[in-house]
Amino acid sequence: MADDITDADELPSTASDVAQEYPDAWDAYTELGKACSEAGPIDGETKRLVKLALAVGTQSEGAVHSHVRRGLEEGVDPETLRHVAILAAPTLGFPKAVAALTWIDDLAD
Known part of the structure:
Protein backbone atom coordinates (compact mmCIF):
# COMPACT_ATOMS: atom_id res chain seq x y z
CA MET A 1 0.00 0.00 0.00
CA PRO A 41 9.68 -5.08 3.97
CA ILE A 42 9.24 -2.05 6.25
CA ASP A 43 5.77 -1.91 7.79
CA GLY A 44 3.45 1.08 7.36
CA GLU A 45 3.98 2.78 10.73
CA THR A 46 7.74 2.41 10.49
CA LYS A 47 7.69 3.90 6.98
CA ARG A 48 5.71 6.87 8.28
CA LEU A 49 8.24 7.40 11.09
CA VAL A 50 11.18 7.14 8.68
CA LYS A 51 9.56 9.67 6.36
CA LEU A 52 8.93 11.96 9.32
CA ALA A 53 12.57 11.61 10.36
CA LEU A 54 13.70 12.49 6.84
CA ALA A 55 11.46 15.56 6.89
CA VAL A 56 12.88 16.55 10.27
CA GLY A 57 16.41 16.06 8.92
CA THR A 58 15.79 18.37 5.99
CA GLN A 59 14.09 20.88 8.30
CA SER A 60 11.03 20.98 6.07
CA GLU A 61 8.16 22.26 8.18
CA GLY A 62 5.64 21.46 5.46
CA ALA A 63 6.85 17.88 5.09
CA VAL A 64 6.88 17.41 8.88
CA HIS A 65 3.29 18.64 9.01
CA SER A 66 2.33 16.33 6.16
CA HIS A 67 3.82 13.23 7.76
CA VAL A 68 2.43 14.08 11.19
CA ARG A 69 -1.03 14.64 9.74
CA ARG A 70 -0.92 11.36 7.85
CA GLY A 71 0.60 9.53 10.80
CA LEU A 72 -2.24 10.68 13.04
CA GLU A 73 -4.79 9.64 10.41
CA GLU A 74 -3.10 6.22 10.31
CA GLY A 75 -3.35 5.86 14.09
CA VAL A 76 0.26 6.58 15.05
CA ASP A 77 0.44 7.66 18.70
CA PRO A 78 1.35 11.37 19.01
CA GLU A 79 4.05 10.47 21.56
CA THR A 80 5.65 8.20 18.97
CA LEU A 81 5.74 11.09 16.51
CA ARG A 82 7.27 13.36 19.15
CA HIS A 83 9.91 10.73 19.89
CA VAL A 84 11.20 11.14 16.34
CA ALA A 85 12.02 14.79 17.08
CA ILE A 86 13.74 13.89 20.35
CA LEU A 87 15.80 11.22 18.58
CA ALA A 88 17.01 13.91 16.16
CA ALA A 89 18.74 15.92 18.90
CA PRO A 90 22.09 14.06 19.04
CA THR A 91 22.43 13.97 15.25
CA LEU A 92 20.91 17.27 14.11
CA GLY A 93 21.35 19.34 17.24
CA PHE A 94 19.02 20.41 20.00
CA PRO A 95 17.66 23.57 18.29
CA LYS A 96 16.62 21.64 15.17
CA ALA A 97 15.05 18.90 17.26
CA VAL A 98 13.08 21.50 19.23
CA ALA A 99 11.95 23.16 16.00
CA ALA A 100 10.74 19.80 14.71
CA LEU A 101 8.96 19.15 18.00
CA THR A 102 7.08 22.43 17.68
CA TRP A 103 6.04 21.50 14.12
CA ILE A 104 4.83 18.11 15.32
CA ASP A 105 2.95 19.77 18.16
CA ASP A 106 1.22 22.08 15.69
CA LEU A 107 -0.90 19.05 14.78
CA ALA A 108 -0.40 16.50 17.56
CA ASP A 109 -1.69 18.63 20.43
Missing part, protein backbone atom coordinates in the same frame (compact mmCIF):
# COMPACT_ATOMS: atom_id res chain seq x y z
CA ALA A 2 1.39 3.38 -0.95
CA ASP A 3 1.28 6.04 1.70
CA ASP A 4 1.48 9.11 -0.48
CA ILE A 5 -1.51 11.25 -1.27
CA THR A 6 -2.60 10.75 -4.85
CA ASP A 7 -5.80 12.81 -4.97
CA ALA A 8 -5.03 16.45 -5.74
CA ASP A 9 -8.13 17.49 -3.75
CA GLU A 10 -6.47 16.22 -0.54
CA LEU A 11 -3.26 18.22 -1.02
CA PRO A 12 -2.22 21.51 0.55
CA SER A 13 -2.99 24.35 -1.87
CA THR A 14 0.50 24.77 -3.38
CA ALA A 15 0.99 21.05 -4.01
CA SER A 16 -2.55 20.84 -5.36
CA ASP A 17 -1.78 23.67 -7.77
CA VAL A 18 1.32 21.85 -9.02
CA ALA A 19 -0.61 18.56 -9.36
CA GLN A 20 -3.30 20.27 -11.40
CA GLU A 21 -0.88 22.29 -13.52
CA TYR A 22 1.48 19.37 -14.23
CA PRO A 23 -0.62 16.20 -13.97
CA ASP A 24 1.86 13.97 -15.83
CA ALA A 25 4.70 15.00 -13.53
CA TRP A 26 2.43 14.55 -10.48
CA ASP A 27 1.39 11.08 -11.65
CA ALA A 28 5.02 10.08 -12.14
CA TYR A 29 5.90 11.45 -8.71
CA THR A 30 3.12 9.50 -7.00
CA GLU A 31 4.07 6.33 -8.88
CA LEU A 32 7.67 6.76 -7.67
CA GLY A 33 6.37 7.10 -4.11
CA LYS A 34 4.29 3.96 -4.50
CA ALA A 35 7.20 1.98 -5.97
CA CYS A 36 9.55 3.09 -3.20
CA SER A 37 6.96 2.26 -0.54
CA GLU A 38 6.47 -1.24 -1.92
CA ALA A 39 10.19 -1.91 -2.54
CA GLY A 40 10.96 -3.41 0.83
